[in-house]
Amino acid sequence: MTSAPDPDLFRLAMGRFATGVTVLSTLWQGHDHAMTANALASVSMEPMLVLVCVEVDARFHDALSESGVWGVSILSSSQRRTADWLSTQGRPLHGQLDRIPHARGRTGVALLEGALATIECQTTDIHAAGDHSIVVGEVVSLGVAEHPGDALVYYRSRYGVQS
Template sequence: MEDRLFRNAMGSFSTGVTVIVTETNEGTHGMTANAFMSQSLEPRLIIISLKEDAHMLNKINESGFFSVNILSEEQQDLSMIFAGQVKSAKKVEFDYLDGKPVISGAIAQITCTVKSEYVEGDHTIFIGHVTEVHLEGGEPLIFSKGKYRRLEKAGVTANSD
């Protein structure tokens, strides 16, 4: 099977867009990722997956913590900045939740300590123990088939027979 066929098939699955953030002695670091999911309610665990050559991998190993920031539909510019798709002259400001850096205005901010990690294929899977959550209003930024998308509000009508 060709790599492009596999990538296109995986890209058919629409996801939210997150920015993973951590902090080391060298400063605050972030990267855009859509490989994120909840794993367990008790205990509260989430999963992120990072490619083996991602700079963020060493940063999380150094810090032992990270935050997952689910971006709003108004934050596409931040997604592109942290994905390295655009350079920005503006400095990204971070808030703090539970002593960990988070993206201001994200519709959900989830802070975690690293519980465990597993190397599988060309990625490292981090299991994060959730330490705090903050929610904001707004609609999520969506990524599907290589493009940013927005949710369309569906009208629901009741059939009155």
């Protein structure tokens, strides 16, 4: 019988996969909830579906599960400080977006100004997957930057830039 793969080696291997950086947002019980995420994928064109993966223990998970709507802001390279802030565990919930320029989308969720693109979704399914949930949403609105800059990417546990 072979031993299970080493979790540290798994983390290292997955770190070799470059991803874009996003901010997920929702509005629940009158408060904005947001987090930095890189687990985003296009699922289907008809209907238009995307998925995000959210850690079950994250406070964002409960807010997302209950609200039923959420936004994705795909970050530009100039938004690294925002990515850092919204990935800080234990940050205050109230006012976490006060210093981050944003607008309200069709569903009321915060969408970050200066993002390369924004996507608003209504949750269609939530699937348990280990210590995360896979949240599938139908796209209800889209926005793209007219003059997009460079993308903020995550590779080998570090932020970088992709032109």
